Structure formats: C-alpha cells, structure tokens
Amino acid sequence: MSDNTNLQVPDGVPVPRRYWAILAIGFGITVSVLDGVIANVALPAIAKDLHTNPSLSIWVVNAYQLAITISLLSLSSIGEIWGYRKVYTYGLLLFSCTSLACALSDSLSTLIIARTLQGFGAAAITSVNTALIRIIYPKRFLARGMGLNALVISVSAAAGPTIAAGILSVANWPWLFAINIPIGVTALLISYRFLPPNPIKIKGRRFDIEGGLLNAVTFALLIAIIEGFTHDINIYIILIIVTIAILTGYVYIKRETKQDYPLFPVDLLKIPIFSLSILASVFSFMSQMLAMVSLPFFLQRVLGKDEVATGLLLTPWPLATMIFAPLAGFLSDKIKAGMLGCIGMLIFATGLFLLATMPSNPSNIEIIWRMAICGCGFGLFQTPNNSTIIGSAPSSRSGGASGMLGTARLMGQTMGASLVALMFKLFPGHSMHVSLLLGCIISVVAAFISVLRVGNKI
Template identity: 65%
Template sequence: MTLSSSDGLPVPQRYGAILAIALGITVSVLDGAIANVALPTIARDLNASAANSIWVINAYQLAITVSLLSLASLGDLLGYRRIYQWGLLVFSLTSLFCALSDSLTTLTIARVLQGFGAAAIMSVNTALIRIIYPQRYLGRGLAINALIVAFSSAAGPTVAAGILSFASWPWLFAINLPIGLAAWLLGMRYLPANSQKSRGRFDPLSAVMNALTFGLLIAALSGFAQGQSLTLVVAELAALLVIGWFFVRRQLQQSAPLLPVDLLRIPIFALSMGTSICSFAAQMLAMVSLPFFLQQVLGRDEVATGLLLTPWPLAIVAVAPLAGRLIEHVHAGLLGALGLGLFALGLFLLATLPQNPADLDIVWRMALCGIGFGLFQSPNNHTIISSAPRHRSGGASGMLGTARLLGQTSGAALVALMFNLFPENGTHASLLLAGSCATCAALVSALRIRQPRAAAH
C-alpha cells in the first residue's frame, strides 16, 4: 500500500485510486435508481402490496442516513481507506443476499445491511478525493465525483430496463458483486492511507443518539406528509428535540465529535451546508413529482417519462467538468448563486408549462435545471470539503452526505404533503415550492461571496 503524499498522489496511482472510487460510487448510486424502476416487479414476484414494497427503498435510505456520520467519524479515526474498503465488501456481499431473497422480509433486511455498506462508501469518498488530488486540482476531482453520481443516476432506468429485458429482478442486485469486488481489489492496490488521523475515540453512545435523532426526524417528516396521527408526529418531534439537544450538547464537549457541529462555526462551511440542503430539497421536489405529471396528466408512458427526465442529469454530466475548473478561478459563492439562479428559473418555467406541451418544451426546461444544478454542485462540494481542517475531512465528507440526504428526504416528504394539500395540482405546487427553495439557496450562496475562499488546512 502506498501512502499519500502531502499534496496528492502521483499520476499513475491517482488514476487507479479514482477508478476504485468511481466503481464504488457507481454501484451504490445505481442500486437506488434501478431498485426504484424494478419495484412493481419485485412487489409482484414477492406477493407484496405496493405500499409494503416501498420498504425496499426506504430501508436502504434509512440505513444510509442513520449510519453515515458514524462511519465518517470512524474514517477520521481509523482511516478513510479502511472504511471505504469495508463498505465495498459489505455492499458487495449483501447485494448477493438481496439477489437470493425469497420474501419481502428477507429482502428488506438485506437492503438494510446493504445500506450500511453504501453509507461507508458514501461517507468517506470525498475525503479520499481530497487525499488523492493535489489541492490545486481538488475542484476537478470533486467534479469527476459529481459527474459519476449524475451519470449513474441517469443510467439507472436504462440499466434496469436492459437487465429486466432478458433476466429477472435478482440480477439487478447480483450484478453489483463483480463490480464491487473489482473496486475492492483496485482499492487494495491504489487507495492511499490517511497521512493525518484524528486522535479522538469513537463514541458508541453518540452513534446511538445520532441514529435516533435522524431516524425520528425522517419518521416525523414522513408521518406528517402522509397524514399520520398528529399525536404520533408530535410525540416523535418531542423525542427528537430531547434526544437531539443532548446529542448536540455531547458533541460540543468532544475533541472529535461524531456530528461535527463545531465545523458549523466556520461561516463558509455553514452557509454551504444550508445551500446544499435547500438545493437537494428542490431537486427532490421536482424529480419525485414530475413523473406523476408526465404520466397521469400528459399521458406519457414509463419509457417516455424516463427519456424526458434524462436531460436533467445529462446536463449535470456536461457542466460538472467545467464547474470543477471554474472553481480554481471563481469564488464558489458566485458560481453557486449563478447556478442556483438558473436552477430556480428552470423550475419556475417547468411550473408554468403550457397545457399540452411538446416534448421539446419539457426537454429544454429540464436541461436548464441540470445546467444550473451542475454549475452549483461541484463548487459547493469543494467548499464544504476544503474549508474543514485536513484531519477532519471525514467529518466534512459525512456532513456533505448528510446534507444531501436531509435535503432529499425533506423534498420527498414535501411532495407527499403538496399532493395531499393540492390533490388536483400537486406537481404544480411542488414545482413552485422547489423553485422557492432554489431561490433561497441562491440567496444563501450569494452570502458566501464576502467570505474568503477556502484553502487547505
């Protein structure tokens, strides 16, 4: 194993390390996308109701959310390479368990375990990129990461359709095994070890409190949006406030906190986190609500719906490399404000589509959203990672992932709320709210322009 240098890896090793990360991120992102597409088939084959089958998705997301920060903290303590490699191994083996599942219960349990593996991959991948790339090229490295995520999201429906056209749904999970093991072998050879590690200790009580805090938050948001008993929602919020208060208080007393709330004292870090949550909430509001509009209102089929949604992630793929280079010369606050302004404009234009829009009317609006989001995402990730001290990169990486998950979870819950409040115009209301969230994110991003640009610590 080759140790990292103080400023990135030499080129031959850098390419191998990036390939190991690219494969790991690809399978973990693809897995969520292809499972969404195959859900009706899985429900039918396992004799499960549509409502119960949602747990195939929720179990995966919930496991990631409640364990992401704990695994990021372990990365700071034990090394990012070790956590990433263990994550790949767990993800690959539990993918096989998913493929062999013969009931909804066993599949759900396997998905929980698979989610823990995915959380380990996601919790430290950006921290590893900070070690792999020289500081002057960090923006490019993070842009490649954003490009891989966007491409995997875009390819998800196509990959699922291709596999299901000649094989049964278990192969959607089985295909992860060879790819994950290939990434693991590459990681063994090329991924660097931390040159700096945190000197603290892992706190199991904080890990439990973290899981309860985020688990209760997701339960309360989802419950309120789905119209559950108000008494239950209030009880969950009360428990969240009590446990969350003690959790944050405990973190402030530790030198290596699991939830690095002390990093929020860095103004540009805190503003970038707020921008990330708002922007991912806006993205989820649109991406969850639009398929209902395209299919139920415009009468498009599933294939047409997938094609009409594709310009968004494809535009991110096209813009991400440019954004990664621009961050070397332009302040992230300015890039973010410009990108999020375009994103908000695209969302408002989608909300004001004509009654019977042509495909082109939808496509260019979707592309505008993707261009705006792509221009914002890489520079924002760069700022979050590089504004934290180098030995706290794992915590910053975990916070980045947590902000994305909180935004996505909140956005999905808000879609359900909009559909319950406005049964006839749920998508229209969701898109207007999404545009408002993106506008708020643009304003928050603009506040960062007065902050000095992040530098290596």
Template identity: 65%
Template sequence: MISANRATTVNKTDGLPLPKRYWAILATALGVGMSVIDGTIANVALPTIARDLGTEPSVTIWVVNAYQLAITISLLSFSSLGDIYGYRRIYLSGIAVFSVTSLICALSDSFWTLTAARIMQGFGAAAITSVNTALLRIIYPKKFLGRGMGINALVVAVSIAAGPTIASAILSLGSWHWLFAINVPFGIAALVIGISHLPGNPVKVYGRRFDKVSCLMNALTFGLLIFSLEGIAHKQSVVLVIGGIVALGIIGYFFVRRQLRQRFPLLPVDLMRIPIFSLSIGTSISSFTAQMLAMISLPFFLQNTLGRSDVATGLLLTPWPLATMIMAPTAGRLVEKIHPGILGGIGMGIFATGLFLLATLPVHPTDMDIIWRLFVCGAGFGLFQTPNNSTIISSAPTNRSGGASGMLGTARLLGQTLGATLVAMIFNLMPSNSTHACLYLATGFAVIAAIVSCLRISQPRPLKGTECQESSATDLQKRKSSG
C-alpha cells in the same frame, strides 16, 4: 515519539504516484457512483414495483426512503470510524456489504424483504460515502486536489441524475430485479481494485476512541427526524407524531450539547461555526431537496398521467444528466476565477427556472417540451454542485477532512430524504395534482438555495493547500475561544 515519526514520514508523500493514482480514482468512482445511483435508480421502476408486489405508491416509496434513511443515520458514525481505523478499511468494508445486499435485493420476492435489504444496502453505501472525500485528499497531490473534488462532484451529480436513464436501459432488457443485480460485478471490480490501490490514512490520531453514545444519539436524532416527517406525510396518529417530535427535541438537544464538549465531535458542530461552510451546507440541503422532489415525482407523472412506458420515462429524463455532465466540469474551472457564492446563486436560479417551467408544462406536452426543460434543470444543478462541494471541503482544515466529508454527505442525503418524504406527503394530500405541487415546491427550495448561496458572497473565498489548512484552523480556534 513513534507517532511523530510516522506522521513525518507520511507528510513527505504528496498524493499517489501515477498510474496508481488513476486506479485509486477508479476505485472511488465505482464505489461512490454505485451508492449514489442506487438512491435514484429505483425511482423509475417504483410504479412497476408497486404493481408487481401489490403495494400502494405512497408505501412503495419506502424502497427509496429506507435506503436514504439508513445512510442518513449512520454516515457520520462511519466517517468517525474512518478517522480512527482508516478510510481505506471502512471504504472497502462498505463496498463488500453493498455488493452482498445488492444481490439480496435482486433476489427479493416481497416488499418487506426488499425494504430490509435496502436498509442494509444503505449502511454499506454510508460507509462508502462517509470517507470518499477524505480518501481524495490522500490520493491527489495538494496542487491537484481541486481536480479531484471536481471529478468527485461530477461523479455524484451525474450518478444522481443518471439513475433514471440507467434504469431505463436495464428495464428495457429485464425486470426491476436487475436494477440491483447489476451492482454485483461492479462492486467486485471496485473491491479488487481498491484492495490493490487505495492508500491508508497518512496520519492516525492515537488515543482517540469511537464514541458509541454519540453514535446512538446521532442515529436516534436523524431517525426521529425522518420518523416525524414520515408520520406527518402518512397521516399517522397525532399523538405518535407529537411524541416523536418531542423525543427528537430532547435527544437532539443533548446530542448537540455532547458534541460541543467533544475534542473530536461526531457531528462537526465546530465546523459549522465557519460561515461559508455552514452556508454551503444549508445550500446543499435545499438543492438536493428540490432535486429529489422532481426526480421522484416526475416518473409517476410521465407514466400515470401521460401514459409513457418506464423505458420511455428514463429516456425522457436523460437530458438532465447530459446537461450536468456538460456544466459540472465547466463550473470546476469557473470557480477558480468566480466566487462560489455567485456561481451557486446563478446555478440555482437556472435550476429554479427549469423546475418552474416543468410545473407549467402544457396539458398535452410533446417530448421536446419535456426534454428542453429538463436540460435547463440539469445545467443549473451542474453549475451549482461542483463549486459548492469544493467550498465545503476546502473551507475546513485538512485535519478535519473526515468531518467535512461526513457533513457533505449528510447534507446531500438529508436533502434527498426530506425530498422523498415530501413527495409521499403531497401524494397523500393531493392525489390528483401531486406532481405539479411537488415541482412548485421544488422551485421554492431551489430559490431558497439560490438566496443562501448569494449570502456567501460576503465571505472570503476558501484558500488552497496548506494555506487553507492553517487559515481555517486559526479561524476555528478563534471562534472556539470566543465562545
């Protein structure tokens, strides 16, 4: 009776009133922006960090990989904790952890200290990312939810692409340590604003407990997946790699089997039975793999092959986020009239074209040769990202927003981690022509993403608001009952 009364009271509230909503949006944008930017901001400085700390380029990439791996293995667990204990609490805890560990990164004087701090920073970022979209469903009124998703997609897309540009500006004034120190004041601001203005969960599922076994199995599954990929990339012992793959198969099998029996699965396999949801997740993984292949390999090419400074490298990469900033809001409006499968296919087609053009640069390219090709990449990715993210969230029932948010973040981070791992693998296998190989492979992943996106055209467009919730819930129940 108590839970019913609470739910009824909350359901009468449709989003936050103004201007409180603006402050809540700012709190989420600051947190998500910092966590996403830190996934790419160190890319430009990797050659400098390698020289400063005396490590090889293929080893230094772990500064990026450690961060991405920590997020990937823990994001779904934090998403589940958000459903149980409140999105606001998990989000603010993530901001606090992220800020403290950013300071530790800034004070690091060795590769291992920096890597360990990056792992902890990744856990903080996972807590932030896991519940961000779920918070948006509370912050915005239902009729404006699409705008919220568009703003969030814009923040994520621009943050990913803007990392090199921001890094360039910071490196022009100080050492690479400031790449992490800059997070501290922004983290404090996000924490203060969030404590004052972020809402709590509108509905709490009573009697639900955190599944610790699934949490462990989730971490082992994704951890073994990355371990196996890294083992292949760095030419580790064949026995060790095969052992990791076998362990991955066994643990992964029992993990998925356990999730199929859960009422509230940590890994939302039930949502994957919605065709447009699963296709959108697959498209997201492929697109971010392609983006990471380019964003990590290009700085090495620009600095080591073309002789550009780290500051010039960041400036040359600036057209990518600028193009994304232009196209992402436009895509948010277009998706109201055009099927997201069509928009995504066109966007990824443009993205693949830009990547191929980068791979076929002249031997001695001018700055303009590089700039306009990067602009094409950013425009294509911006046209794709907003409709794709909106489709993932809107195709899931409202009461499964936590799971959908977790899967959206997991798809992005899995793609980024896979892309970073593939860069390390290619750098080891083809040290003389590695960047071009990375760009050709990125083109292939973008083409795959375009094809998968076009497959969604046969699926009905996600509905909006309450109608979406009821339709998705009914469809999900039918799929469950049909086995």
C-alpha cells in the same frame, strides 16, 4: 482541540495512480447512489413476486435509506480513526455481499434485512468518498475532483429510473441487485491496489459509541417525523415523536459540543463558510427531488409516456450535469465559489420555473431543453459548493466534512421527496406544477445562501 498529527501531508497522488483511484471512487459511488433510486421502479414487481402488500414493499427502499442516514456520520468518524481507505473497502465488500443476498432473497423479510445491511455498506462508501478525493487530488485540482464526484452522484441519481427500466425490460427484479456484484468487486480490487492511506493519523482517538447511538436515534426520529407528515399518521403520535426527537437531539448536540472530535461536526459548523455551504446543499437537493420525483408522475400519468420514454426525457438533466459539473471545477479558479454557486442555483431555478409553466401538452423538445437548463444549473452549483465544504475543513476533519456532505444530500432528498407526497395531497391534479414552483423558490433561497459566502474565505 488537541490534534496529534503528522504534518508531512502529501499533496495528492501521482498520475496514473490518481486516475485509477478516482475510478475506484466512481464505481463505488455509482452503485451506492444508484441503489437508492433503482429499486423504486421495481416495487410493484417485487410485491407481486414475493406475494406481499404493495405498501409493505416500500420498506425495500426505506430500509436502505434509513440505514445510510443513521450511520453516515458514525462511519465518517471511524474513517478518521481507522483510515478512509479501510472504511471504503470494507463498505464495498459489505455492499457487494449484500447485493448478492438481495438478488437471492425469496421473501420480503429477507430482502428488507439484506437491504438494510446493504445500506450500511453504502453509508461506508458515501461517508468517506469526498475525504478520499481530498487526498487523491492535489489541492489546486480539488475542485476538478469534486466536479467529477458531483457528476457521478447527479448522473447516477437521475439515471436510476432509466437504468432500472432497461434492466426490467429484459430481466426480472433480482438482476437490479445482481448487476452490482461485478461492479462492486471490480471497485474493491482497484481500491485495494490504488487508494491512498490517510496522510494524517490522530493518536489516541477512539470511536464514541454513545455518540453513535444518539446520532442513530436522532436521525431515525427525524426521518420518522418527515415520513409521518406525508403518510396520514395520527397527529398526536407525530407530536410525541417530535417531543422525543427534540429531547434526544438536545442531549446529542449538547454532548457533542464537549467532544474534541464530535460525531455531529459542531466544530465545523462554527466555520461560517462551511455551515452556509451545508445549508445551501440541503436546499439544493430538496429542490432537485421535488422535480425528479414529481416529473415522472406527470410524464406517465398526464402525458401518457411509458417508462422508457420517461427515462429518455429525464436524461438531458444528467447529460447537462455531465458537462457543467466538471466545467464548474475549471471555472472555480476564476469565479468565487459563492458567486458561481449562486449563478448555478439561479439557472436551476429558471429551469424549474420553465418546466412548471410549460404548455399543458408539451412536445418532447419543449421538455428536453428545459430539463437541460436544470442540469446545467445543478452542475454549476454542486462542484464549487462541495469543494468549499471539503476545503474549509481542517485536514484531520475531512471525514467529518465528508459525512456531513452526504448527510446534507440525504436529508435534502428525503425532505424533497416527502414534500412531493404532501403536494399530491394538498393539490391533486396540479401537484407537479406546485412541486416545481416550490422547488424554484427553494433554489432561489439556496442561491441567496450561496452568495452570502462571497465575503468568507476557506
């Protein structure tokens, strides 16, 4: 692999600029992750207000997630070529403008178009955020930076339904999108002023357009297959899509193996500790979504809780993550990442098992302390795992590592949510318990994968 680079790589940015830079990252990630989950709560209101079929309104969510999934790796590659700061700020600009378009939409079609474009903006933000963290923080503090990033992502994802319920209690659904505008503009101004440029420039490298198209088609087909299994699509249609996906994926991966800087980072996946960490990340987010999607149904439909009460009972999870994700950054200096990640996933699995086996009519306290255990374990795992993914990649491939980290999260969450839908069909009346037990098993698998990294060095 040829690599024309400038070897004078600064080790982080000085304080207080570092704090402003990480604040810009935090704002951008908050709104992009939040918008992936916040619209779910408003779908009934959106369908009613726009006079459309509730089943069609689901595309308000799907269009956003699909746009992110098919463009994430392409945008991380563009970040390595143009600069992470440029991709991040353009993403914030697009996200803020399309948030306004979403808020002003007067039909489902215009809302779906705006959400698709908003998804591309979110993908630009997500694709390079961890690559920027690698530049912002000195190497010795990278785990702390990744801990804060894991904290923001976890809290934003878990707190989404609560925030949505709070907004909808005082305003109508367009405000779910309008609230992004001041946050996005603030993040944009701070980013323009304080985010550092790429310290490494790769000369003569161009974006692989053909690879980008193959990447988009491959991941779109993967999402279609996952969704097909949970929405009663004819099995023959699914088999046709699977066949096309296999052929497209084969051509895509085969082509990427011949590239110096592959869009799908096959070069990075050859690094054992990187590939193990990515696999562990996929499984961790699968188990997270198995819990976070199934629990609200149990709390509302079985226990009769309202939306606000449900949000409050889910809150101990992100609160515990808020404490333990940064703590894991400090512990990473003393405990190997593979072992710390294993401990975190085993604690997480324990929390899921305790939730699955709690009494049929549990008190609020019985729910709260179990949720806190899950958040504790999830926070302990994410920080060392994400640090390993970014730290094990060469500096010139930080964008590829960042994109792959985001892709692992999205694929894990998509598969986890789809598995919940499948459990609803296979085990009516017991779907929450089965989903949590399945999440427990998957978490144990993630713990086993994590501990395999102990003998590998970054």
